[in-house]
């Protein structure tokens with residue numbers, strides 16, 4: 001018999017349109033449930049996400065795992081279009097959205113790197129990956145703005161990696177400049193965002209910035225979640241001239 005959170009995950013996944021087909025969907029459900037249990041047990045020790053969210057496994061499943069899963073179809077389409085099999089999750093924290101993403105994209109990814117600078121979170125992530133058995137998942141402890149060694153080489157992959165993040169940094173010219181410095185031309189970035197209106201405001205910053213090209217702002221339905229969620233998709237392109245922001249923006 002399924003636990004309530006496993007049932008929530010199963011129903012939620014079934015309601016997300018266009019998830020990539022998988023050889024063994026039951027396996028993904030077991031892996032997601034295992035990860036959820038780990039988050040639930042570890043959060044009081046590691047302080048990964050708000051304790052209010054982590055104290056209830058149904059909230060955890062909806063606000064964090066299904067929220068991450070809802071962006072998977074968009075990331076999958078980008079992987080198909082670009083031919084990349086590498087994802088970098090910047091400021092991964094508890095492994096979001098990277099862990100649900102790698103589980104649901106098993107077979108479509110060679111590497112899904114959880115990039116995190118804080119030692120304590122890295123320790124949680126290292127412990128969380130082993131029981132999942134997802135070969136693409138790895139943890140990289142580094143400052144994503146100043147990558148060195150392995151991280152720098154990974155960021156400069158050919159074809160470029162797909163970059164994802166959620167609750168990582170504000171969309172400012174400084175953030176965009178930092179991304180354009182460490183990732184090559186052609187890198188697509190998918191940012192998990194909240195209200196659509198606020199994602200459109202971020203989109204204007206991207207359009208105005210020379211070096212990035214806005215691809216899309218899209219509303220995302222997260223099953224069981226009564227909150228607006230959205231995705232912001234843009235590309236790094238050093239040839240883009242950007243545009244001066246319109247007065248009043």
Ligand SMILES: C[S@@+](CC[C@H](N)C(=O)[O-])C[C@H]1O[C@@H](n2cnc3c(N)ncnc32)[C@H](O)[C@@H]1O
Nearest residue numbers: 091092093096116117118143144145166167168
């Ligand atoms: C608000 S948390 C979000 C975590 C996770 N992405 C989520 O959605 O729950 C932001 C995370 O980004 C990490 N972080 C912030 N700046 C970073 C940087 N420059 N390089 C690597 N990690 C960074 C922080 O340590 C923290 O774990």
